[in-house]
Amino acid sequence: MSVTTHKEKLLEIDLELIGNLERYANKLQEKIDTLQRLADEMRQPLIEAEGRQEEYLGNPLNSFPLVRHLYSDWGLVEEFMANRVGQEQIDFLKEKLSELPLPKDLSAATEAIYRIELAYGVKPSDLAKGLVDGVQYDAKLSSLDCYVMATHHFGLGDYSKASQWLTVALALMNSSDMKINSVFKYKRSDVSLMLARCFLEMGSETEARYVLSKEVNMTTKEIDIKIEQLQLVGDDSYQQQTFGPEILLPEEFNAICQSSHKPKPTRLHCRYNTTTTPFLRLAPFRMEELSLDPYIVAFHNVLSDEEIAQLDRLIAPLLKKTFAIGPDDDYDDTARTADGAWFPNNASPPTKENIQLIDRIINLVSDLTGLKGDEADSFQAVRYGFGGHYTPHYDYLNMSIDQTALYGDRLASVFFYLNTVKHGGATVFPSLNLKVPAEKGKVLFWYNLDGESLDFDENTEHGACPVVDGIKLGLASWINEYDQMFIKPNYRPRK
Template sequence: MLPLRRVLIILIIFKTSLSHLEINYMTLPTHKQKLLEIDLELIGNLERFVNKLQEKIDTLQRLADEIRQPLIEAEGREEEYLGNPLNSFPLLRHLYSDWDLLEEFIANQVGQEQIDFLKEKLSELPLPKDLSAATEAIYRIELAYGVKPFDLAKGLIDGVQYDAKLSSLDCYVMATHHFRLGDYAKASQWLTVALSLMNPSDMKINSVFKYQRTDVGLMLARCFLEMGSEREARYVLSKEVNMTTEEIDVKIKQLQLVGDDSYQHQKYVPDHLLPEGFNAICQSSHKPKPTKHLYCRYNTTTTPFLRLAPFRMEELSLNPYMVAYHNVLSDEEIRQLNRMSAPLLKKAFPVSAVDIDYDVRTVDTAWFPNSETPHTKENDRLIKRIVNIVSDLTGLNADVADSFQAVRYGFGGHYSPHHDYFNESIHQTAVNGDRLATVLFYLNTVKHGGATVFPLLNLKVPAEKGKVLFWYNLDGESLDFDENTEHGVCPVVDGIKLVLASWINELADEIRQPLIEAEGRQEEYLGNPLNSFTLLRHLYSDWDLLEEFIANQVGQEQIDFLKEKLSELPLPKDLSAATEAIYRIELAYGVKPSDLAKGLIDGVQYE
């Protein structure tokens, strides 16, 4: 007999019902905690129901003993016993009235209060989509970490032994998922494990959930037939389904000709969302190749501020350029960020001009600050600090980056390999250009899984609290898309993963970059004719066009400010004079256009 707790856990997981609440069991610990609370309530309710039944059973047993007692006394001396009027009368009265009342007592339903309570709670239990999401999560963990069904069933995942196991019914659900994907080999493994976990003592319990050994046997036989193994299919139908030879012949012919309509499946494509190479890096057995010319040091050069408070930096790649900073945010700042973002988090949908299968990313996200973000001094101060940190870490203009995006991954939560640049015409790229760089703040340490993986670089970055990961998505000089920045997130196995992401756009930084280079050495910088020409040309023509572009958008205050500043910008004669100056240098020193364009004048290489 299965313990009551296990019975109710199975009921909660597999019972489907309607609910008006939008609940997320995958990423919200509070919602998962609610399942445990409901579980305890239902167990207590079931135990009260059992007690009511036991009270009725005890009463009926006592009545049966009392009713039987006169018959025991009369056995072997019936005539003498019935000759006594004190025996005849009670027997007649008992037969006349007691059994009618006993029939009414037996027919009366006990525990109606507990039954009504259970019906009421059914609306709070997981929906089909919740079970589907949980099954998909286990499926991703199975594939990403190369876990065999037998090991997963006993709680062994990627070398870590968990204090948890799957039941036979759990394994059957996983087998059904693989079967519907057309992965009959893996489905047969799950079904074999399901059979090994079935105990004869569980038959009555399993029948409550309409789950029998024959169900497993029939699906296993179907898998063998799909794999071309009729001999194994016949053996299973004989041993597990108890069919005769004639019945097996009929069943085999049915399955071969028309299939079993109770199963709808599609052609199996080996995990297209998590490719094999990606999975291999996720696994604990992955050993990165030794790297040369990569160092750990304190960054003191990106901005003047870092000379006073440098960040500990670890170089991860030079092409593309990628670094990790450690211990950037304090614990209190991380807690405040989580408090700000938690109420805003919702299921993620990729930003793209084309339709994308949303299963590529199973997370909750929130863009902030937004209209729902409380504007307190503490929140505003923290957001400003993070903007400054991004600028300090990258040397780029974070003031006009995308809004920050908070991301929460639950169990099995992942992100399939992708690039952060869009490489397509959408609103974001039309306004600010494509994503030049990515900055990721890790807000917690993930116990198992959840690493950021760059498959083309053979690189895995574990999720560790306080770490910040920074890389360029576009080539710094040509602004070509860097395909080597393809990355994804391994499925989270234990706990949740919290990150804060920011993307810096190319157009905004393209304007600011010369000012960054000139900072602290303006005289030297402007003494270079190429810098002077570029700056003057930019001020003469770019802002005028940008004013026109911005005028079509929002921000009248900024438009007015820009119009006011236009009167201070160079005139046509100034641009003409600067052009003439470069022209004279070109002729006087015999400089080729290609050399002049890259800063080589008369044998001197300018920066």
């Protein structure tokens, strides 16, 4: 199931649970209404007897109902009060609990917000009100949402940012929400104590004392004891891990992702490419030069809307969680957050239309690049959802695995953008100060190895900015080194 489909399913479950909660509340309200009517009816004789109790009770038509009422009614009322209502709704909720997100799902959602915050330099106060990278969204975070983000930063040891999230959480916490927050076991004191701990970790005991006195209402003696406790033994309430820059998106990468990024002026050109292959004399492509060293170009309007729609239908059922390959030929589940699929594969319907489409894309790769694509090497389809990203990396593998032994390393990369991303999702080359927006029908092509020596070109490091609004759907193809030995021989020895 793709990320988008999974989240749509969660929306459906939430709607079902809210409807179930409303039905449960209605059942409770019916019971409350019945109890209130009972109380009103039981109180009526007492109102009539007020001020004339002796005369009232002297009438057997009044004393008899009172004795009968006290003897038999209150036992039945107690039974009615103890009878649980809404059991059907409670059972429904218990059944649905197994379909709700797991801890890993909450962690992934939290990290997606965290990447948006880092990559686009968003302040917690802005993110909480839906302002991201200069764009105002019709969305916001609650006080409890902000508290969860604070615990994430606290666990990373980023106490400064955690304190900012906690400050926002306190500002969003209304006294009218106390009863609702108590259901979620969320108290103002929880936020304040963590904020005090952050100030202590940052070496600001004065601010920690102020928070404890004003927010938690501790006495001076209680504050002294709490401060000493935290300073000596710490607090095990929060799961903590070592904070290091290696887990962050690099600052130079983030700066280019942001809308404030200003590219350096160049004298590069846009033109119709008619020379790469003879076919282009009949059907040239619009080509935009992005860099000459390393060579990076973008082709526009390569695939038609119909071809993209057919690709989307072909790809969608195949997508599942995908990861980047690490240096030890294992998988890194933090460098890349996307759904992916290699195709064509056994799950691809071998229809005439699909075969023709795949052949068309293989030919396109050759026409655009002038190089030979390996028909045995599958394409990789990728879909990035909210917060989906790919940390800066190289496409050349630079390691001995079966693939490089048979085909050589990845000489060049070709990436088809299958949709336009509303906000985020750009491809960034940090060393070149280059950002390529994700636009439908565009194809990005670059060399990973030096054109003459086939040395690794470190300036080809690139990454995918986190997606803020929408999804990013693409198709990647890599051109292998050994397949080009008669097309593009190396002229200088490799270093």
